[in-house]
Amino acid sequence: MVKIGFVGCGGIAREHLKHLRGMSDVKIVGTCDTHAGRAKAFAADAGCEVYADSVALYEKAKPDAVYVAVPPFAHGAIEEGAAARGIHLFVEKPVAIDTATAARVSGAIKRAGILSSAGYCYRYCDTIDTARGLLKGRAVSLVSGAWIGGLPPTAWWRRRAQSGGQLLEQTTHLFDMVRYLCGPVQEVHAMAARGCMSRVEGFDVDDSSVVTLRLKTGAVASITSTCVTNHPTRTHLEIVTPEFTLTLTGCTVRIEEDHRVTEHRPECDMYAEESRAFIEAVRTGKKNGIRSAYADAVKTLQVTCAANESAETGMPVKL
Numbered sequence: 001m002v003k004i005g006f007v008g009c010g011g012i013a014r015e016h017l018k019h020l021r022g023m024s025d026v027k028i029v030g031t032c033d034t035h036a037g038r039a040k041a042f043a044a045d046a047g048c049e050v051y052a053d054s055v056a057l058y059e060k061a062k063p064d065a066v067y068v069a070v071p072p073f074a075h076g077a078i079e080e081g082a083a084a085r086g087i088h089l090f091v092e093k094p095v096a097i098d099t100a101t102a103a104r105v106s107g108a109i110k111r112a113g114i115l116s117s118a119g120y121c122y123r124y125c126d127t128i129d130t131a132r133g134l135l136k137g138r139a140v141s142l143v144s145g146a147w148i149g150g151l152p153p154t155a156w157w158r159r160r161a162q163s164g165g166q167l168l169e170q171t172t173h174l175f176d177m178v179r180y181l182c183g184p185v186q187e188v189h190a191m192a193a194r195g196c197m198s199r200v201e202g203f204d205v206d207d208s209s210v211v212t213l214r215l216k217t218g219a220v221a222s223i224t225s226t227c228v229t230n231h232p233t234r235t236h237l238e239i240v241t242p243e244f245t246l247t248l249t250g251c252t253v254r255i256e257e258d259h260r261v262t263e264h265r266p267e268c269d270m271y272a273e274e275s276r277a278f279i280e281a282v283r284t285g286k287k288n289g290i291r292s293a294y295a296d297a298v299k300t301l302q303v304t305c306a307a308n309e310s311a312e313t314g315m316p317v318k319l
């Protein structure tokens with residue numbers, strides 16, 4: 001039986017709980033949240049104990065692994081405490097609010113020799129496997145993506161010191177897909193706009209941004225983001241090669257070549273697959289099924305931090 005603890009009991013923790021509860025080889029042994037009511041309700045649904053904080057959870061419930069599902073600003077000591085006790089880590093994206101915290105945690109994970117997985121869930125979609133297969137060995141010339149959405153309801157999201165802003169917290173999924181499908185990023189240049197959201201109390205993140213990337217292969221990419229719309233979010237990523245154009249909309253992959261269009265719709269639940277891979281790794285000690293280890297997620301964080309830095313200074317940032 002794999003014993004799992006939860007730090008953070010909000011929206012995404014609930015999603016993970018839904019899948020873990022269906023696994024016969026998993027037992028949820030404890031949880032904690034700085035919001036006592038949320039922890040209590042989560043524990044009632046999970047059938048586990050509530051602990052005062054992550055240290056009490058680790059010491060008393062002795063989980064084999066912990067899901068860290070807290071906002072960006074809260075990462076760091078939670079993961080270091082787990083690593084110091086040999087507790088394997090599933091960490092939601094973005095894995096930290098800055099690269100210094102992420103480097104510290106990365107070092108702790110390496111020293112402890114524990115397993116790690118980051119919540120870049122799109123990597124577990126069957127259609128993304130199809131996309132990777134099709135793109136393998138192809139020369140990508142251009143990538144163009146967008147995350148066009150509205151303001152998320154959580155208060156921490158609109159505060160730069162707590163979320164890191166839209167690029168770091170949300171569009172990070174697209175930056176991760178660029179890396180996963182097209183390879184490493186070499187250079188980042190960004191511009192951001194502010195001023196449309198001044199009516200929102202405590203709002204100090206960018207309203208909209210445009211990020212251009214140079215990939216190590218020589219390809220160029222542009223990623224556009226906004227959080228000012230009043231309609232449901234839509235995202236896409238278009239990858240152009242001389243042979244075909246591949247468009248990712250959510251998890252649906254569309255291939256356009258000559259006058260033919262082929263569409264691949266997902267047949268799996270990416271969150272279920274993501275947790276299945278992590279639990280299997282903890283159970284067997286074999287990490288082959290994990291598609292985004294912590295150290296790899298740090299590279300996506302480096303791209304979004306570079307974009308924030310570039311938007312601030314007006315200068316390109318080399319990685």
Ligand SMILES: NC(=O)c1ccc[n+]([C@@H]2O[C@H](COP(=O)([O-])OP(=O)(O)OC[C@H]3O[C@@H](n4cnc5c(N)ncnc54)[C@H](O)[C@@H]3O)[C@@H](O)[C@H]2O)c1
Nearest residue numbers: 008009010011012033034035069070071072074092093119
């Ligand atoms: N992979 C995905 O598709 C996906 C989807 C949604 C959210 N997320 C990520 O998950 C993280 C959490 O998002 P959410 O939507 O669940 O937010 P949320 O606000 O609903 O939940 C976060 C919870 O963490 C708790 N918390 C804050 N600091 C804490 C601490 N030090 N110790 C214990 N608990 C603490 C809060 O009280 C809250 O209950 C974010 O980084 C977000 O980007 C990922």
